[in-house]
Amino acid sequence: MIRRVAVVGSGYMGGGIAQVLALAGRDVVLADASAELAATNRERLVREAGAYAERGIFPADAEERVAARLTAAATLEDAVADVDFVEEAVPEILELKHETLRRISAGCRPDTLIGSNTSTISIATLAEAVAGAERFLGVHFSNPATFVPGVEVIPHEGTRPEVVTRVVDLLAESGKVGVPIKDVTGFVLNRLQYALFGEAARLVEEGVATPEAIDLIVRTTFGFRLPFFGPFAIADIAGLDVYEFCYRSLHAAYPDRFTEPAALREKVERADKGVKSGRGFLATSPEKAPDLAAYRDDAYAALSALLRDLGPAPVDY
Known part of the structure; x- marks a missing residue:
């Protein structure tokens, strides 16, 4: 079991990761460019945990728990010397990450696991700087790490x-x-996220819609489904034959931007059309369709109520 953790880089992302692990009962040691910076950020994270608790979005005793579990080290080497896992969370600069990972792997135990919070750099490239690279992998939290649940876990070819x-x-x-x-x-996260942004930007460039209109459409249509269903579940529910027809229409208008995926074509050719046929990209049976519809309706109604309670986001358009 991983009991003791070091987080190298105590800024916004690293600090959030440290809070999460401390609240999970792990002893967490922070390291940064200086002992003073690590200590300052440790105090900030303790205060922030208390503020989150007052707002009801952290446990009531979060400040005390984070204060008890979170310490700041004088040096990176002190932080990693006797821990089970190290999460590197320094800025996305390859040379800086390589230097940091060299120091981490030289300073920690041979059995210590090492992760990187990189969002774009190849894990295999980062592994070049790690002594004992079989213990190294990507552990990519999303912003804000304190509240977004999903984490990409990315081994390279040599990871055990x-x-x-x-x-x-x-x-x-x-x-x-x-x-x-x-x-x-x-x-996965950034390939999908940037694909959406790229098409949204093209729509603005073409004068089809304003950024305000596109944000509103995304939030209130297909984006409204995404907390509950991923793209494959949504496609299976809609019907893969419907998706194939839509791809053909889009390809006719935008041949350089939309081409039917081979995987979709192969499914439809086998009559695997989604929920209505009992198999698509997933294997949800037609017998589950009433339960699926009921869950969908309950989920969307609950999300609508939550959004009404929260009110509009403070974004200026």
């Missing part, structure tokens, strides 16, 4: 399988959802 298992278990014990994926540029 048990390292992935132990990190996923740590995340689950911390209230997070660790999702193992392959090491590709952009991973």
Whole structure:
């Protein structure tokens, strides 16, 4: 079991990760560019935990728990010397990450697991700087790490399988959802996120809609479904034959931007059309359709009520 953790880089992302792990009962040691910065950020994180508790979005005793579990080290080497897991969370600069990972792997125990919170850099590239790279992997939290549940877990080809298992278990014990994926540029989160942004920007450039209108459409239509259903579940519910027709229409108008995925075409050719046929990308049976519809309706009604209670986001358009 991973009991003692170091977080190297105590800023916004690293600090949030440290709070999450401390609240999960782990002893967490912070390191940063200086002892003073690590100590200052440790105090900030304790105060912030108390403020979150007052707002009711952290446990009532969060400040005390974080204060008890979170310490600041004088140096990186002091922080990593006797821990079970190190999470590197320094800025996205390859040379800085390489230097930091060299120091981490030189300063920690040979059995210490090492993760990087990189959002874009290849894990295999980062692994070049790690002594004992079989214990190294990507552990990519999303912003804000304190509240977004999903974490990409990215082994490189040399990562031992048990390292992935132990990190996923740590995340689950911390209230997070660790999702193992392959090491590709952009991973999964950013490839999808930037694909959406790219098409949204093109719509603005073409004069189809304003940024305000596009944000409103996304939030109130397909984006409204996403807390409950991912893209494959949504496609299966709609019907893969419907998706195929829509792709053909889009391809006719925008041949350079929309092409029917081969995986979709193959499913439809086999008559795997989604929920209505009992198999699509997922395997939800038609018998579950009434339960699925009931869940969908309850979920959307609950989200509508929550949004009414929260009111509009303080974004200026």
